Amino acid sequence: xxxxxxxxxxxxxxxxxxxxxxxxxxxxxxxxxxxxxxxxxxxxxxxxxxxxxxxxxxxxxxxxxxxxxxxxxxxxxxxxxxxxxxxxxxxxxxxxxxxxxxxxxxxxxx
Amino acid sequence: xxxxxxxxxxxxxxxxxxxxxxxxxxxxxxxxxxxxxxxxxxxxxxxxxxxxxxxxxxxxxxxxxxxxxxxxxxxxxxxxxxxxxxxxxxxxxxxxxxxxxxxxxxxxxx
DNA sequence: TTTGTTGATTGCAATATTACGATTAATATT
DNA sequence: AATATTAATCGTAATATTGCAATCAACAAA
Numbered sequence: 453x454x455x456x457x458x459x460x461x462x463x464x465x466x467x468x469x470x471x472x473x474x475x476x477x478x479x480x481x482x483x484x485x486x487x488x489x490x491x492x493x494x495x496x497x498x499x500x501x502x503x504x505x506x507x508x509x510x511x512x513x514x515x516x517x518x519x520x521x522x523x524x525x526x527x528x529x530x531x532x533x534x535x536x537x538x539x540x541x542x543x544x545x546x547x548x549x550x551x552x553x554x555x556x557x558x559x560x561x562x
Numbered sequence: 563x564x565x566x567x568x569x570x571x572x573x574x575x576x577x578x579x580x581x582x583x584x585x586x587x588x589x590x591x592x593x594x595x596x597x598x599x600x601x602x603x604x605x606x607x608x609x610x611x612x613x614x615x616x617x618x619x620x621x622x623x624x625x626x627x628x629x630x631x632x633x634x635x636x637x638x639x640x641x642x643x644x645x646x647x648x649x650x651x652x653x654x655x656x657x658x659x660x661x662x663x664x665x666x667x668x669x670x671x672x
Numbered sequence: 673t674t675t676g677t678t679g680a681t682t683g684c685a686a687t688a689t690t691a692c693g694a695t696t697a698a699t700a701t702t
Numbered sequence: 703a704a705t706a707t708t709a710a711t712c713g714t715a716a717t718a719t720t721g722c723a724a725t726c727a728a729c730a731a732a
Binding site for chain 3: 563564565566587589614615616617618621622636638639640
């Protein structure tokens with residue numbers, strides 16, 4: 453049905469999935485890497501850097517902002533974007549806990 | 563258009579996105595957590611544990627297997643699933659590099 | 673005020689994802 | 703052989719995502 457049944461999962465599981473989903477598109481990965489490298493940049497720069505149309509980049513930025521991973525600051529006609537450090541750190545904690553789970557038994561079942 | 567333009571991104575960016583995408587659904591997060599906890603289990607157990615229909619779980623398992631994160635072993639009429647340790651470790655390396663990027667300048671742009 | 677620049681929003685088309693009923697395939701059990 | 707159990711596959715419906723042309727809104731510059 454295309455409808456994820458979030459109510460049958462824990463809050464933690466849904467949160468992991470939400471973060472992962474936003475990283476599940478190479479354009480957003482690319483935007484984030486660029487923001488880490490450049491520290492701050494304007495929407496138009498990302499359009500040139502990545503090569504997708506301006507509305508597409510704008511939409512990806514909106515999703516990243518909505519999850520709190522980036523900040524946007526209006527500077528005249530331009531909007532400056534940067535990584536939201538505190539939220540990025542919090543996200544890392546959640547994702548690391550998931551990724552660094554340990555198996556009780558190290559040998560494979562099969 | 564609903565079509566991701568993978569050719570405009572680096573292989574690394576596409577790989578990060580592929581891994582992230584598979585974690586982008588709470589059912590798959592839940593399956594993986596359960597496999598870590600139980601070490602190995604049968605498809606039917608996951609159906610009972612999670613509460614989605616059998617074809618749905620089977621489909622999620624297929625995606626996880628396709629990415630190499632789990633193994634499946636036929637045992638009579640049952641199929642035993644477990645984490646693919648080596649591939650999980652390799653995935654962790656790729657994802658950690660992305661998540662642990664450092665900002666050159668610590669102060670926010672805005 | 674008019675024009676230019678920048679980025680958000682809208683509307684739409686194409687494709688992808690999620691979920692499950694029905695069925696099938698494979699093996700176990702009787 | 704007939705039946706039961708288990709999981710994969712098929713088909714389909716509903717919803718979500720991606721991408722962009724066109725437009726709009728806000729501000730800057732002339």
